[in-house]
Amino acid sequence: MVEIRREITKGEWSIIAPTRSDRPFDFSGEKKEGGAANANCPFCPGNEPKTPPEIFAIREGGGESDWKVRVFPNKYPALDKDGTAAVIEGDLYESMGGFGHHEVVAETPRHDVSLDQLGVEDIELVIRTYIERARDLVETREIKYVSIFRNQGKQAGASLSHPHSQIMATTFVPGLPGTEHRISRDFHERTGDCMHCRLIEAEKSEEERIVTETEGFFAFSPFGARFPYETHLYPKSHRSDFKEIESDEIGQFAKALKLTLGAMREKFGDFFPYNYYIHTGPSASVNQKEDLEKSYHWHLEIIPRLTTPAGFEWGSGNFINIIGPERGARELRQELA
Amino acid sequence: MVEIRREITKGEWSIIAPTRSDRPFDFSGEKKEGGAANANCPFCPGNEPKTPPEIFAIREGGGESDWKVRVFPNKYPALDKDGTAAVIEGDLYESMGGFGHHEVVAETPRHDVSLDQLGVEDIELVIRTYIERARDLVETREIKYVSIFRNQGKQAGASLSHPHSQIMATTFVPGLPGTEHRISRDFHERTGDCMHCRLIEAEKSEEERIVTETEGFFAFSPFGARFPYETHLYPKSHRSDFKEIESDEIGQFAKALKLTLGAMREKFGDFFPYNYYIHTGPSASVNQKEDLEKSYHWHLEIIPRLTTPAGFEWGSGNFINIIGPERGARELRQELA
Numbered sequence: 225m226v227e228i229r230r231e232i233t234k235g236e237w238s239i240i241a242p243t244r245s246d247r248p249f250d251f252s253g254e255k256k257e258g259g260a261a262n263a264n265c266p267f268c269p270g271n272e273p274k275t276p277p278e279i280f281a282i283r284e285g286g287g288e289s290d291w292k293v294r295v296f297p298n299k300y301p302a303l304d305k306d307g308t309a310a311v312i313e314g315d316l317y318e319s320m321g322g323f324g325h326h327e328v329v330a331e332t333p334r335h336d337v338s339l340d341q342l343g344v345e346d347i348e349l350v351i352r353t354y355i356e357r358a359r360d361l362v363e364t365r366e367i368k369y370v371s372i373f374r375n376q377g378k379q380a381g382a383s384l385s386h387p388h389s390q391i392m393a394t395t396f397v398p399g400l401p402g403t404e405h406r407i408s409r410d411f412h413e414r415t416g417d418c419m420h421c422r423l424i425e426a427e428k429s430e431e432e433r434i435v436t437e438t439e440g441f442f443a444f445s446p447f448g449a450r451f452p453y454e455t456h457l458y459p460k461s462h463r464s465d466f467k468e469i470e471s472d473e474i475g476q477f478a479k480a481l482k483l484t485l486g487a488m489r490e491k492f493g494d495f496f497p498y499n500y501y502i503h504t505g506p507s508a509s510v511n512q513k514e515d516l517e518k519s520y521h522w523h524l525e526i527i528p529r530l531t532t533p534a535g536f537e538w539g540s541g542n543f544i545n546i547i548g549p550e551r552g553a554r555e556l557r558q559e560l561a
Numbered sequence: 562m563v564e565i566r567r568e569i570t571k572g573e574w575s576i577i578a579p580t581r582s583d584r585p586f587d588f589s590g591e592k593k594e595g596g597a598a599n600a601n602c603p604f605c606p607g608n609e610p611k612t613p614p615e616i617f618a619i620r621e622g623g624g625e626s627d628w629k630v631r632v633f634p635n636k637y638p639a640l641d642k643d644g645t646a647a648v649i650e651g652d653l654y655e656s657m658g659g660f661g662h663h664e665v666v667a668e669t670p671r672h673d674v675s676l677d678q679l680g681v682e683d684i685e686l687v688i689r690t691y692i693e694r695a696r697d698l699v700e701t702r703e704i705k706y707v708s709i710f711r712n713q714g715k716q717a718g719a720s721l722s723h724p725h726s727q728i729m730a731t732t733f734v735p736g737l738p739g740t741e742h743r744i745s746r747d748f749h750e751r752t753g754d755c756m757h758c759r760l761i762e763a764e765k766s767e768e769e770r771i772v773t774e775t776e777g778f779f780a781f782s783p784f785g786a787r788f789p790y791e792t793h794l795y796p797k798s799h800r801s802d803f804k805e806i807e808s809d810e811i812g813q814f815a816k817a818l819k820l821t822l823g824a825m826r827e828k829f830g831d832f833f834p835y836n837y838y839i840h841t842g843p844s845a846s847v848n849q850k851e852d853l854e855k856s857y858h859w860h861l862e863i864i865p866r867l868t869t870p871a872g873f874e875w876g877s878g879n880f881i882n883i884i885g886p887e888r889g890a891r892e893l894r895q896e897l898a
Contacts, residue, residue, distance in 0.1 A: 229784055230784075231783055231784070231785030232652070232784070232785065233744060233757070233783070234737065234740055234744070234758065234882075235740060235744050235746070236785075236787075236878060236879055237785070237879050238786060238787050238880050238881075239879065239880070239881045240783040240785075240882065240885045240886075241881055241883055242620070242885050242888065244881065244883040245883040245884060248830075255581060262823070265882075273866050278665065290693065302873070302881045307588070315752070315759070316759060316760055316784075320786075344602070371873060371876055373871075373872030373873055373876050375871040378870070379869070380872070381868075381869035381870060381871025381872070381874075382671070382871070390872065392872070392873055398876070398877030398878055399878030399879055400571065400876065400877055400878030401876075401877065401878075403571060403572060404571065407569070407570060407571070407572050407805060408570070414642050414654060415652070419653070420570070422652070422653060423570075423653055425805070426653050426654075434897050446568060446569075446576040447566055447567075447568070447569070447653075447654050447656075448566040448567050448568030448571075448573075448577075449568070449569075449575060450573075451569060466896055467763070499871055499872035499875050501802060501872050501873075501875065501876025502876075513875075514682075519744060525738035527875055527878070529751075531718075532716070532717070533718060533727070533839065534712040534718025534719070534836055535710030535711055535717075535718070535836035536639070536708060536727070536729055536838075537718075538708055538739055538864060539708055539735070539737065539738075539836065539837050539838025539839075539840070539862070540729075540736060540738065541573060541735055541736030541740070542573055542574050542575060542576065542735045543573075543576070543579065543735030544578055544639045545575055545577050545578070546577075546578055546581040546582040547579065548579050549577075549583060555862075558714060
């Protein structure tokens with residue numbers, strides 16, 4: 225049984241999910257096992273019965289295994305799609321039921337590639353899948369936020385090596401997006417501007433933290449980057465909600481993502497460890513959605529996992545970046561030159 | 562040159578410290594190298610000239626190497642003790658100079674032990690050293706908070722295996738202690754009580770999350786624990802500021818720490834990876850110190866590093882705990898039975 229509990233001294237929700245302790249691990253070291261297809265991999269074509277029933281797929285042919293992208297529930301979910309969302313309030317102990325959705329997006333039938341090695345059109349299909357699932361999930365009762373993220377490599381917390389992303393739809397707005405929403409709203413109230421649009425303009429003119437730029441997207445390492453080579457990828461057009469992205473922007477997003485991750489792969493090697501996640505406005509059912517349309521600006525953040533956060537970081541909530549964003553961005557630009 | 566910069570979208574300070582990228586790494590796997598003393602270890606007795614000049618030591622004899630505990634500046638500091646603390650404000654870019662102190666506490670002359678394998682009296686000396694350094698450092702200009710923490714094992718971010726802690730004195734109150742201070746103050750305003758004293762009482766009567774209890778200290782796994790086996794160790798007497806601990810409490814603290822870490826070592830093995838850190842009230846120069854004397858309660862938090870935070874955790878700021886605090890505490894209690 226999953227339960228979501230408030231860590232009262234820190235104010236944040238923790239997901240207590242003992243069911244997840246059973247999940248398998250296929251990494252032996254950091255190398256890719258098997259070839260283009262792997263008989264033991266539950267995410268490979270031909271092994272569809274090994275996953276819970278399919279939720280969504282983009283297919284090229286009519287056969288069960290003819291998919292290009294395939295979505296199914298996580299077999300070891302951190303959230304309970306049949307659970308309750310009932311809140312139990314208390315002075316010291318506050319909790320709610322573990323209701324939510326936890327899905328896996330198998331990004332390609334190929335076992336032995338990384339996302340950025342796919343063609344732009346294939347990456348586009350992955351992004352279209354994110355959008356479809358986000359649109360569907362926010363319609364579910366009580367869902368307040370849809371987290372879309374990707375883990376590559378054991379060091380980045382991936383347990384299976386087949387290229388995949390994950391989606392978690394929660395009954396609460398998570399801490400970090402919630403903080404970004406609040407800060408963006410305050411900035412907008414104070415200045416009348418979208419903080420993120422202002423940041424994009426400023427970074428363009430400062431130049432030294434730019435990683436790459438395409439027609440519709442802009443990638444830079446933020447001034448206060450927490451991690452070496454941390455890169456934020458923004459749509460140039462102001463839009464608070466990822467899932468309302470225009471159809472013609474999707475290809476541009478795929479291209480910018482391929483370029484940015486490709487630069488990192490050149491620098492750090494195949495299957496280098498990283499996480500990315502999309503930060504977006506909350507779902508339609510959250511009160512402040514209207515405010516956020518003007519003040520918030522969706523984006524994707526990539527954090528290569530090259531250093532190990534230690535006692536200072538966990539104890540303080542602040543980070544030590546031993547590379548710095550100017551050097552990080554310069555080195556990534558050099559890979560693209 | 563160190564610079565402290567605001568990550569504006571998240572509101573937190575990041576320490577940009579390129580000097581730290583040169584530090585050495587002595588781990589080959591997770592095992593201890595060498596015996597009780599190691600000729601190559603800069604923290605071992607006899608190698609004192611390999612560290613920057615000593616700041617503080619507790620000695621048994623008169624010789625340079627006759628120390629029991631020894632403190633010196635970190636050779637690869639994340640803060641600059643000769644730097645400026647000047648703040649540069651801006652709408653989008655806010656920064657301050659990298660002024661601060663970053664020290665190493667060599668906890669014992671022995672290379673091949675873990676902290677909890679020392680006798681209670683020797684652990685007491687380590688705690689006395691923390692107190693001495695914290696008292697001295699808060700007197701320094703501009704220092705607002707002293708972070709005391711410990712990393713054991715490569716997976717927990719330690720780069721050298723000789724038993725040691727670190728101290729970082731910063732010109733800002735870090736994000737997480739700052740959040741705890743605010744939440745504790747709000748609770749006190751609302752109820753007239755210290756939230757932490759209330760928590761200790763509640764956990765005592767709930768019983769199921771208790772890890773251990775000694776005369777003056779109480780260790781439990783919090784209701785909303787973020788990490789498997791996360792344990793918080795509290796003094797039973799209300800006190801906001803760690804460095805104002807009474808002399809007779811120090812031995813009790815050492816004993817409780819030895820018991821708690823010892824239970825974890827029994828369960829996870831010698832030199833299991835973990836971080837601990839002390840959360841305390843801010844320094845005397847911070848405005849709200851007086852409020853916090855009633856509302857805040859210092860404590861130490863231990864997080865075994867058994868799982869890898871991934872895209873969900875980094876993107877959301879929330880955590881998935883696959884063990885849960887009741888099971889975690891029960892298993893640790895069993896090691897102490």
